[in-house]
Structures are given as structure tokens and as C-alpha cells.
Amino acid sequence: MSSRLLGSFLVLLIALSPLTAQPGERGDREGAGRRNEKKREKIKPYDDVITKEAKSDPGVFTTHRVKDKLFYEIPSSMLGVEFLWVTQIARTQAGHGYGGTGVGNRVVRWELRGEDVLVRDVKFRIRASGEGTVAQSVAATSLEPIIVTLPVKAWGKDKAAVVDVTGLFRGDLTEFSAKRRLNASSADKSRSFIESVRSFPTNIESKVMMTYKLSTASAGGRGRPTPTPRRRRRGPRPDPSQSAVTVMLHHSMIRLPKQPMAHRRHDARVGFFTVSFEEYASDEHEVEQVRYITRWRLEKKDPSAAVSEPRKPIVFHVGRGVPDKWRKYVKKGIEMWQPAFESAGFKNAIIAKDPPSKTENPDWDAEDARYSTIRWLPSTVENAMGPHVHDPRTGEILEADIIMYHNVIKLCRDWYFVQASPNDKRAQQLPLPDDVLGECLAYVVAHEVGHSLGFPHNMKASASVPVEKLRDSKWTARWGTEASIMDYGRFNYVAQPGDGATLIPKIGPYDFFAVEWGYRQYPESQEKAGLAKMVAKQKQDPMLRFGAPNASEDPSQQTEDLGSDPIVATELGLRNVRRVAGYLVKACCKPGKDYSLLRNMYDELLGQRNRELAHVANLVGGMNKKELWYGDAERRYYPVDRAKQKEAIEFLNRHAFQTPKELLDPDIIWRLEADGAADRLLSGQRRLLRSLISERRIKRMSEHAALSGEEAYPVDEMLGDIRKGIWGELDRSPLKVDLYRRNLQRAHVEALAAELAKTDASSDLPALSRGELVSLGQTLESTRTKAKADTMTQRHLDDLIHRVKKALEGKTKTDDPTRPDF
Numbered sequence: 110m111s112s113r114l115l116g117s118f119l120v121l122l123i124a125l126s127p128l129t130a131q132p133g134e135r136g137d138r139e140g141a142g143r144r145n146e147k148k149r150e151k152i153k154p155y156d157d158v159i160t161k162e163a164k165s166d167p168g169v170f171t172t173h174r175v176k177d178k179l180f181y182e183i184p185s186s187m188l189g190v191e192f193l194w195v196t197q198i199a200r201t202q203a204g205h206g207y208g209g210t211g212v213g214n215r216v217v218r219w220e221l222r223g224e225d226v227l228v229r230d231v232k233f234r235i236r237a238s239g240e241g242t243v244a245q246s247v248a249a250t251s252l253e254p255i256i257v258t259l260p261v262k263a264w265g266k267d268k269a270a271v272v273d274v275t276g277l278f279r280g281d282l283t284e285f286s287a288k289r290r291l292n293a294s295s296a297d298k299s300r301s302f303i304e305s306v307r308s309f310p311t312n313i314e315s316k317v318m319m320t321y322k323l324s325t326a327s328a329g330g331r332g333r334p335t336p337t338p339r340r341r342r343r344g345p346r347p348d349p350s351q352s353a354v355t356v357m358l359h360h361s362m363i364r365l366p367k368q369p370m371a372h373r374r375h376d377a378r379v380g381f382f383t384v385s386f387e388e389y390a391s392d393e394h395e396v397e398q399v400r401y402i403t404r405w406r407l408e409k410k411d412p413s414a415a416v417s418e419p420r421k422p423i424v425f426h427v428g429r430g431v432p433d434k435w436r437k438y439v440k441k442g443i444e445m446w447q448p449a450f451e452s453a454g455f456k457n458a459i460i461a462k463d464p465p466s467k468t469e470n471p472d473w474d475a476e477d478a479r480y481s482t483i484r485w486l487p488s489t490v491e492n493a494m495g496p497h498v499h500d501p502r503t504g505e506i507l508e509a510d511i512i513m514y515h516n517v518i519k520l521c522r523d524w525y526f527v528q529a530s531p532n533d534k535r536a537q538q539l540p541l542p543d544d545v546l547g548e549c550l551a552y553v554v555a556h557e558v559g560h561s562l563g564f565p566h567n568m569k570a571s572a573s574v575p576v577e578k579l580r581d582s583k584w585t586a587r588w589g590t591e592a593s594i595m596d597y598g599r600f601n602y603v604a605q606p607g608d609g610a611t612l613i614p615k616i617g618p619y620d621f622f623a624v625e626w627g628y629r630q631y632p633e634s635q636e637k638a639g640l641a642k643m644v645a646k647q648k649q650d651p652m653l654r655f656g657a658p659n660a661s662e663d664p665s666q667q668t669e670d671l672g673s674d675p676i677v678a679t680e681l682g683l684r685n686v687r688r689v690a691g692y693l694v695k696a697c698c699k700p701g702k703d704y705s706l707l708r709n710m711y712d713e714l715l716g717q718r719n720r721e722l723a724h725v726a727n728l729v730g731g732m733n734k735k736e737l738w739y740g741d742a743e744r745r746y747y748p749v750d751r752a753k754q755k756e757a758i759e760f761l762n763r764h765a766f767q768t769p770k771e772l773l774d775p776d777i778i779w780r781l782e783a784d785g786a787a788d789r790l791l792s793g794q795r796r797l798l799r800s801l802i803s804e805r806r807i808k809r810m811s812e813h814a815a816l817s818g819e820e821a822y823p824v825d826e827m828l829g830d831i832r833k834g835i836w837g838e839l840d841r842s843p844l845k846v847d848l849y850r851r852n853l854q855r856a857h858v859e860a861l862a863a864e865l866a867k868t869d870a871s872s873d874l875p876a877l878s879r880g881e882l883v884s885l886g887q888t889l890e891s892t893r894t895k896a897k898a899d900t901m902t903q904r905h906l907d908d909l910i911h912r913v914k915k916a917l918e919g920k921t922k923t924d925d926p927t928r929p930d931f
Contacts, residue, residue, distance in 0.1 A: 150260070152224060158263040158271055168308025169364055171265075178275045179303050179315075182265045188221050191231055191365045193507065195498055196285055199316065199476050200357035210512075212358070214498055215284060216365065217256065224261045226272045229253040230284060233501045236399075237390040247389050256284050278303055278317045278360065285360065294324045297353060304357065307472060312363035314477050320355045361478030363507065366406075370505035373636075375400035378644050378736050379626050380565050380595070380655040382497075384504045401504035403497065403563040404627050407455055412630070416456050423459040425511070425558065428475050430485040436463075438547035439483055439513075442554025445594075445616050446562065449624040458628075459558075481509045481561070483554065491520035493553050495560030509561035511554070521549035526696070526710060527717045528602040529612040531688040539696050539706060552594070552613050559595045559620070563627060569656030570619050571598035572665040576672040576681070582609035589615030590671060592652040593623075597668040602682045602717070618652045648741050655736060661805065664731040664749065667724055675724040676753075676760050682721045683764060689714055690771040694780065704780050711781060715772060719793040722765040726800055728757040729827060730810040748813050754822040755830065758801075762834025765797055768849040791852040795860070798853075801831060802860050804867070807874045824873065828881050832857075839888060844898040851905050858885070858909060862916035879917065886913040 159165070159182070164174040171182040196212040216231040231253050237244040259272040277285070281296040300320035307314045375383045381402035391397035409417035425443045427436050440461035450458035464482070465473050475482040478498065497509035522541050530536035535545055570593035578584045579601055591598035594614050604610035622643070631639045647653045656666040664675060672678035693714065697707040731749040735742050769790070778786045800806070807824055814821040835857050838846060846854070864878040893906045 150262075152261055153263050155263045155265055155271065159265075166306065166308045168313060169311055170308060170313060171269075172306045172308045172313060173271075174303075174306065177302075178273055179278065179306060180262065181272055181274050183219055183226065183270045183272065185221075185268050185270075187364075188219055188226075188270075190218065191502075192217050192219075192362050193365055193478070193498065193500070194285070195361040195363070195478050195508075197359045197361075197476055197510075198356050199359040201354070211496060211510075212286075213284075216501060217362070218253065221261075221270055226259045226261060226270050228256045228259065228277070230256050233384075233386055235387045235389065237388065239390050241390065243389050257282065275303065278315060279319075294322050296321055300353070300355065309472075309479070312361060312478055314474060315360040315362075316476075317358045317360065318355065319358050320353050322353050359474075359476035361476065363478045365500055365502070366505065370406045370500065370503045371633075372401040372503045373404065373627065373640075375402050376626075376640070376644060378647060378655060378738070379623055380567050380657070381563050381623075381627060382560075382565055384499065384501050402627055403499045403504040403506050405506045405562065407450075407458055407628055407630075409454065409630060416451060416454055418456050419458055422457055423562075424462055424481060425459070425509075425561075426462050426464045426475070426480055426482045428482045428484050429464055431483060431513070432485065434543055435518075435547060435550055438551040439554050442551035443483070443558055445551065445555040446558060446620075446624070449616055449621045450628065452621050453625040453629045455628065459562075475510070478508050481511075483511045483513060485513050486515065488514040489516045490514040491516045493517050493557045495557030497561045497563070504563075506561070506563060511557045511561055513554070513557075517553055518546060518550065521546055521553065523710065523713045525549050525600055525612075527689055527713045528600040528685070530696075531606055531685040532601065532604050532608065532610065532612055537692055537696055539710075548613055549600075552615075555616065556594050556614075562624075564595050564620075564623060566597065566658060567593045567595045567619060567623075567655050568597065568658045568666040568668060569654050570596040570617060570652070571671050572667065572673055573619075573651040573654065574672060576603060576674050576677045579603040579672055579678075580605065580608045580610050582611070585611035587615075588617050589613060592617040593619035595620065597658075598671050599669055601671065602685055602721070603671050603678050605681060605684065606688075618650075619655070622646070622653045623655075645741070648737060656734065659734070661727060661800075662732055662809070663734050664724070664727040665733045667727060669720050670724045675728055676756060679721040679725050679760070679764075683718065686714060686718050686721075687771045690774065690777070694776060698780070707777070708781050711772075711777060715789065715793065718769065718772070719797070722761065722793075722797060723800065725757050725760055726765075726797055729754050729801060729822070730806040730813070732809070748817060748821065751820060751822040754827070758827060758830045758834070761797070761801075762831070762837075765794060766834050766853060768847065773849075787848055787852060790849060791856060794853050795856045798831075798856060798860050802828070802864060802874070802878075804864070804869065804872050804874050807877070808872055811873050824877055825880065828877055829884075832881060832885060836885070836888065839892045839896070842895075842897050844892070844896040844902055846898075846902045846905055851901075854905075854909065855912070858882070858912050858916065861885075862912070865916055866919070882913050882916055886910065886917070889913065 158175075159173050159180065160175055162175065163180075166172045169187060170184070173180040173182065193214060194217050195214040198210045198212060201210075216233075218229045218231050220227045220229060232251070235247055235251060237247040257277055259274065259277070261270045262273055263271040265271055279296070279298050279301045283289075286296065297320045302318045304316040304318050306316075375381060381404070383400040383402055385398060385400045388397040388399045405423050406421070407419045407423070408421075410420050411417040427439050427443075431439055443459060443461035446459050447457065450456075464475070464480075473480070475484065492514050494512040495509065496512075497506045499506045522539075525533075525541065525545065526536055526539065533545070535542055571591040573592045574590070579590060580603065585601065585604075589611055590601045591614055594616050596614075598614055600614075601610055601612040604612065626640060626643050629639070629643075656663065658668055659666040665673075667675075670678070671682075693710060694707065697710050698704065728749050731754070733747045733749065734745055735747065736745070773786055773790070810822065810824045810827065814823055835850075835854060838844065838850065861878045861882050864874045865882065867875055869875070889906055889910050893903070893910065898906065
């Protein structure tokens with residue numbers, strides 16, 4: 110597009126842009142500074158605005174509380190300076206999220222325009238380094254939107270602008286509002302108040318009691334629930350009788366570093382969270398997508414020393430709400446990262462501290478953006494989170510608040526019991542001792558601290574460890590159970606009694622590597638070569654490689670797995686599942702107590718079995734990805750060997766598609782329920798079966814066959830191998846199919862019929878499903894004629910023959926339009 114056409118297009122775009130505020134925001138955006146010059150108030154003398162009764166607090170801006178109004182006195186030196194504005198929910202009512210939940214953050218700039226102060230929303234999405242013509246074009250398309258216009262009420266010393274910001278905090282500006290987080294419709298100013306404001310040398314901390322009117326759906330209890338962490342989204346329900354929600358919002362406005370941190374370019378081979386932007390001044394023949402890693406600013410006190418303390422260490426305060434008995438374990442989890450930073454040249458780079466007492470520092474506040482804190486929230490959610498706030502210009506991490514939900518302790522207990530108790534006699538009786546749970550908690554904290562240091566999940570780490578190492582007491586004592594604590598490997602379910610192996614993850618080889626790659630200091634002229642030399646180690650050492658979650662495609666990047674061979678690891682893991690089942694009742698049941706703990710742990714144990722079997726299933730049609738660049742490896746994608754895929758199906762036929770008698774023990778089941786065990790077992794088998802016969806997997810296997818020929822595992826052979834395993838007893842005489850196998854066989858026919866009914870022109874699956882049903886129908890007819898079977902099995906075979914015929918005729922729907930809908 111020519112520059113003339115581009116300019117015309119931009120003019121047209123601006124002309125068509127909406128010129129009015131959204132409903133509900135007009136008063137908030139205009140009321141603080143109307144553009145009607147005839148009606149605007151005259152600028153008053155300073156003492157008429159900031160009266161003697163004002164409560165003033167000097168800092169980066171001087172704040173003034175005058176009755177129910179809040180004024181900012183903005184020094185001229187702070188106009189045009191960029192600030193990061195962070196909004197959090199500090200307190201809330203039950204059923205509407207949790208204190209410590211983030212609302213949003215953005216960069217703002219205060220600018221003087223005549224007798225108005227503009228608050229601009231600053232973006233860094235597109236950039237052009239230098240001052241050439243491209244930079245001018247980018248500047249012309251990067252105008253920062255005005256959030257609000259504030260009329261100057263008075264002039265302070267040295268022409269400091271005094272503005273009324275009451276409406277900015279108590280209003281309903283989307284940029285600073287929690288209404289979306291709370292699923293509310295609007296703010297109610299009559300029930301909203303500014304609680305406190307403190308100004309410090311680089312930041313202003315404000316607390317506002319805000320009341321929001323709930324949307325109709327939320328007020329009736331039918332709205333979208335408040336977002337909560339991914340795992341086990343349980344929490345108190347909103348009270349349907351309430352029409353509003355009141356929360357305490359905490360606003361932190363902190364000045365961005367005067368000297369931006371030196372950035373480090375992202376490399377996809379090393380896992381880091383990033384900030385990204387489009388660079389238009391690049392010499393490349395396309396717009397360059399630039400990504401900087403997010404990391405803390407660590408600078409050596411002694412740049413000449415190989416290892417030096419940093420000028421400013423990373424400090425995490427263990428919040429006042431963390432229970433006393435867990436505090437030492439939380440501190441341990443934080444400081445588990447110290448050896449990795451020391452390897453990168455920084456001693457005591459990360460430190461855990463208790464917050465100061467009210468006497469020592471009455472201004473200390475966990476919501477203050479200057480402090481990084483471990484928060485403990487009263488919640489049934491079984492999770493933890495490790496977010497951080499960063500400078501969007503460079504990726505510098507400025508602050509992090511790690512969220513520990515109270516029920517993460519339950520999660521640790523459940524996992525450790527079902528995964529590790531066969532190797533730890535202390536865990537074979539519940540409740541677990543506090544020292545065991547404390548070590549588990551330290552692991553969770555270390556994982557979340559890793560996120561707050563800039564590291565995403567690395568799911569390749571667990572699969573890089575040979576299974577035999579997981580049973581090696583010396584290796585696991587040094588490195589734990591996976592190459593990175595940022596994996597989802599969990600506890601050592603592979604080790605066997607007598608191995609003496611360590612059971613809890615530690616900071617692993619990859620973590621040392623990633624910390625060094627991201628944080629080691631280099632002279633500017635040597636950085637690129639130094640980083641390249643470091644990342645080259647990945648070619649020879651799989652434990653240093655990175656991979657994001659991609660379980661369905663890549664069996665080396667799964668979640669909740671351990672070991673380089675899923676078949677061997679699961680074989681060993683299932684032995685431990687059987688061991689736990691053997692003492693499940695003894696561990697969970699006590700005189701005078703109900704069976705709720707037994708119910709919980711039985712479900713956890715069944716879930717652990719299903720997860721391990723799913724790891725094996727993902728070998729089928731799997732593609733191992735090696736994130737190595739051209740010249741470092743032959744290619745990026747490597748199909749799993751045909752023999753290994755076939756071995757995986759054989760393993761599933763022996764384990765997943767057989768009846769686990771240890772989990773169907775009447776001594777367990779009849780303490781829990783009158784019925785339902787068969788459905789619960791079938792649910793896991795059906796999910797696994799549908800995963801194997803999924804369209805995406807079949808397409809991938811078909812492509813493998815087209816590209817690799819005889820090296821690939823043919824789809825028809827795979828489906829035939831599944832059929833042989835699920836229907837293996839049809840060759841027996843006399844023939845008796847038990848309840849659990851009958852359920853599985855019906856599920857197999859159901860899955861094939863569902864795929865047959867699909868009409869995807871790009872998939873072989875309907876045709877293959879038809880072939881499988883034809884073969885199965887013939888086998889069933891032959892078996893029904895020849896086999897000596899008990900009555901239930903005969904009825905089962907008759908029903909299956911009918912189901913197969915209906916599926917092949919295209920009549921698989923169970924609903925009959927002629928039947929009354931009672």
C-alpha cells in the first residue's frame with residue numbers, strides 16, 4: 110500500500126472512530142474535566158482548594174485528602190513520566206473471588222495540556238527504533254488514548270498541577286474497574302469510598318471500597334462464576350439474594366524505572382515468559398515480531414567477581430496470612446532457587462523474609478507494588494499461582510504476588526498419598542505428618558516462584574530423565590524426580606519399595622541452565638555469542654531442552670508424567686497403585702469417622718491409574734519434537750517408532766482394557782456406594798478409547814504412513830490390535846464375558862459408530878470405522894453361532910450384533926421422534 114493510500118486510510122479510520130464514551134462512562138470521563146469552556150470552573154488559589162483541613166502526604170505526587178475528595182499535586186518533573194498502574198482486589202465478600210486477585214495493569218502517563226491534565230493509556234505494541242521515516246510513520250499510528258481529562262483546580266509550588274482524582278477512583282472507568290472480574294454491570298458511587306491513600310518516593314498506594322451492581326444473571330446466581338485457577342474450580346457460591354458486591358480495590362501506581370533494564374531477546378529453545386511487539390525499523394523483509402524475556406533486574410555489586418551479591422536481591426515476603434507451621438517451608442521453597450542463581454554468578458540473589466511488624470513499618474502492605482509477597486487465601490481451590498508484574502518496555506519483572514490457596518495442602522496430601530506412599534511408610538497412614546506435607550508445600554512454592562522468576566512450564570523435563578534414574582537413590586538425591594521443577598512431574602510414582610529414591614521434585618538441571626541463560630551477565634559485545642554457546646549444550650543433553658504442554662501430539666511433553674519411557678514408567682506406577690489399594694481402607698478409616706476420606710482417596714487413586722495409562726496411549730501416533738535449529742539437528746519432528754506404538758497398544762490391552770480387581774474390592778466399594786463402580790471404571794476406559802480412536806490422532810497416523818511408508822504404524826493395524834484386545838475372549842469356549850468387559854465392548858462399538866457417522870472429507874476414520882464394524886459384526890455372528898456361552902453373554906452378543914447392524918445402516922440415534930416425550 111502506498112504511503113498516500115495509507116495516509117488516506119488512516120484519516121478515514123479516525124473519522125469513523127466512535128467519538129463518545131461507552132454508556133455508564135460518560136460522566137466518569139467528562140465529569141472530572143468537561144470540555145465546555147463556558148461552564149468550567151476558574152482555577153482557584155491554592156489555599157482555597159488545599160485547605161487547612163487537608164491531610165497531605167508528600168511523595169512522587171503529593172496527595173491531599175480534603176473531606177471526601179482526593180487531590181493529586183503533580184510536580185512538573187513528573188509530567189510525561191510513565192507509571193505502571195496495578196489494580197488488585199484486596200478484600201471481597203464470599204462468593205466473589207478472593208483477596209489478592211489481580212484486576213489488571215497498564216502504563217499511564219500524566220500530561221499537561223493548557224489547563225487540563227490528561228491521563229493517557231500508553232502502549233508498546235508497535236515500535237520503530239531510531240528516528241527515520243519508519244519511526245515517524247509508527248509514531249503517527251501510535252497515538253495513546255486519553256483515559257480521562259482532569260481540569261487543573263489550582264497551581265502549587267513550581268507550577269505543580271493540582272487535580273481532583275476522586276472520580277477516577279470512585280467512578281466506573283473500565284481501565285481501572287473490577288466489574289468485568291466480578292461480572293457486574295456498573296459501579297454504585299453512593300456506596301463507594303476512598304479508604305486510604307499513601308504517597309511514597311516512587312509510588313502511590315490507594316485503597317477504595319467499591320460497590321458494584323451485579324448483572325441480572327449474576328444476581329440470580331446464573332452468571333459466569335468469578336474466574337478461578339484452572340484446577341478444581343470450587344469455591345463459595347454468590348448469594349443469589351444480593352444485587353450488589355462490595356470489594357476493597359487496591360491501586361498501585363509505581364514509576365517505571367528511569368533507566369530501562371537491558372533487554373534480552375527471547376529464544377524459543379529456552380522457556381521464558383515474554384513481552385512482544387512489532388518492530389518496523391528492522392532490515393528484515395517483513396515486520397519483525399520481537400520478544401523480550403521477562404526477568405528481574407539483577408546487577409552485581411562487584412562486576413569483576415565471578416560470583417557476587419546483587420545490588421538489589423529478589424525479596425519475597427512470607428505474607429502475614431501464611432499459617433505459622435508452614436512458614437519455614439514456604440521460605441525453603443523460595444530459597445531453593447539460590448544455588449541456581451549462584452551458578453549464574455549471583456550469591457543470595459533470592460531471599461525469603463517475614464514482613465515487618467506494624468511497629469517496625471506501619472506502612473508495609475502486601476498490596477504495595479514495591480513488595481513481592483506469598484499470599485495465603487482462604488479457599489477450597491486446590492491450586493497455587495505465580496504471576497508477576499513487568500515493565501512492558503523491557504520485560505523487567507517489578508513485583509510478584511504468589512497465591513497459595515488454602516486447599517493446596519489437600520492437593521499435596523492427595524498426590525503424595527497415591528503416588529509416593531508405597532515408598533514412604535510415614536504416608537501409609539492418614540493424616541500425613543506435618544513434616545511430610547511441609548516438604549510437599551515447599552515444592553509447590555518453588556514451582557510458583559519459578560513462574561514469578563519468568564519461567565513457564567517445561568513439560569519436556571520429566572520425559573528427559575531415564576526411568577532407571579528415578580529409582581537411583583544418588584541421582585534423585587541430587588536432582589529429584591525431573592529435569593525441571595517447572596514440569597508437572599509430581600511425586601515419584603515410579604520408584605519401588607527398597608530403592609531409597611527421593612520422592613519430591615527439586616531444582617533440576619534444566620532450571621540451573623535456564624537461570625544461567627536468562628540471568629548471567631555478559632559484556633554487551635559478548636552476550637550474543639555467550640548465549641549461543643550455552644544453548645548449544647542442548648544438542649547433546651536432552652535434560653536441558655524445553656517443551657510447552659502438548660500431550661496429545663508429543664509423548665515427551667505430557668503433564669503429570671515421569672520418565673523417558675511411558676510404558677516402563679506406567680508398569681512400575683501401576684504396581685504402586687495396587688500397593689496403595691491394598692492398604693487404602695486401613696489408611697483412610699478410623700473408628701467413629703465417616704467414609705469421606707476413603708471416598709476422596711479412592712477417586713484420587715483411580716484418577717492416578719487413568720493418568721498413567723493415558724501417558725502410554727499418547728505414544729500412539731506420537732511425534733517427538735526437538736526444538737533445535739537448522740544445523741543442530743536433522744529435523745524437528747520424529748515419529749515414535751512403529752514397534753513402540755504397537756507395544757503401547759499391547760500394554761493398554763493388558764492393563765487399561767482389563768478389569769483392575771484391586772480397585773473393585775468389595776471391602777472398598779461397599780463402604781462407599783451401593784452401585785456406580787462399574788460406571789466409574791468404564792468412564793476412564795471410554796475416555797482412553799475415544800482418545801485412541803480420535804480424528805486428530807488418526808489423521809496424524811495417516812500422514813505418517815503417507816510420508817514414511819512401511820516405517821509407520823498403519824491405522825488399520827492399530828485399530829485391529831485394539832479390537833483383538835477388547836474382544837479377545839470371543840475365542841474361548843465356554844464363553845463368559847463379565848460385566849466390566851461387556852461395558853467396555855459396548856463402548857467400543859459406540860465409539861466406532863460415532864466416528865462412522867461423521868462426514869469429514871479429509872479423514873479416513875469413517876471408512877476405517879466402517880471396516881472395523883464389518884469385521885466385528887462377522888466375528889460376533891460367528892461366535893454367537895458356535896460358542897457355548899452363558900445366558901447373559903448370549904444376550905450381550907445378540908445386542909452387539911444389533912448395534913453393529915444399526916450403525917452400518919446409519920441408524921445410531923437412540924431418540925425416536927414417534928415416541929412420547931415423558
